[in-house]
Amino acid sequence: MRISSDHPTVLRSNLGRMRQLGAGHHVVEHWKAERITAIGSAPLSIWFIIQMLRLADADHKAVVQWAGKPVNTVLLLSLMIITFHHMQMGLQVITSDYSRGKSKSILDLIIKGGTFFLGLLSVISILKLALAPAKK
């Protein structure tokens, strides 16, 4: 279908677009990613709960041994990465419902920074635990 050049394809004023009103055009991706990370984290979380039941009163040595098994390391890493990705998106949905403008941008940055920092901390902790566990 050809659209003549003088026909407006976007029924939104430039001022409105500049003010960032209306859809941001990545809503579907956000929605999809939220569901996909939910599908991923659901079985991993159940696995983690079962592992926690087994490790309930375990000492440090047993935890190191458990985290050092390659399958456990990979599952732990996947769980934490997917969880923090899901968390970032979920919290962002909440902020976009209850705040707007500058405060929303600031809140989103805090959420992105916080989840990134905590996610990275857990990844490094898992890697350290698995590859170079502390003895003392």
Add this chain to the structure above:
Amino acid sequence: MSDIRETFYVGHKSDGTLQKRPMSPHLQVYKPIPSMSLSILNRITGAALAFGSTLMVAWLASAAKGPKSFKTVQKVTGSFPGQVVLFGFSASFFLHFIRGIRHLMWDSTAKRLEKEEINKDSKIDIVGISALTLGLWTIIIGKRLSKKNK
């Protein structure tokens, strides 16, 4: 005026003076029903789980740091307030988990979306959430009691 939507709230009185028109009724006006309560709780538990996940990170980071800090974290999680928080964490998780699966079912099949069906399924979900939470803690307390008896 900070929000463009506020233009729609401006009305006129019969004498011509401007007046802010009322907004549509919000949460507190409606009688809570299972689907609505669970929907709200799904969001609240989502935020609560974000807090709970920091506990998971603390557990992992302390284990990575060494036996000493790991013992400290174990002391905190093993204390009574720690156990209460963990109970809340697990209950929040099961609610978010069950309702998440319900959302995935709605999204993938577009079925069971009638008002009666939604409320019926919500009641089933409440039973499932309670069963999973209580089941988990029955196992935890059972394990602890059997250890004490040894």
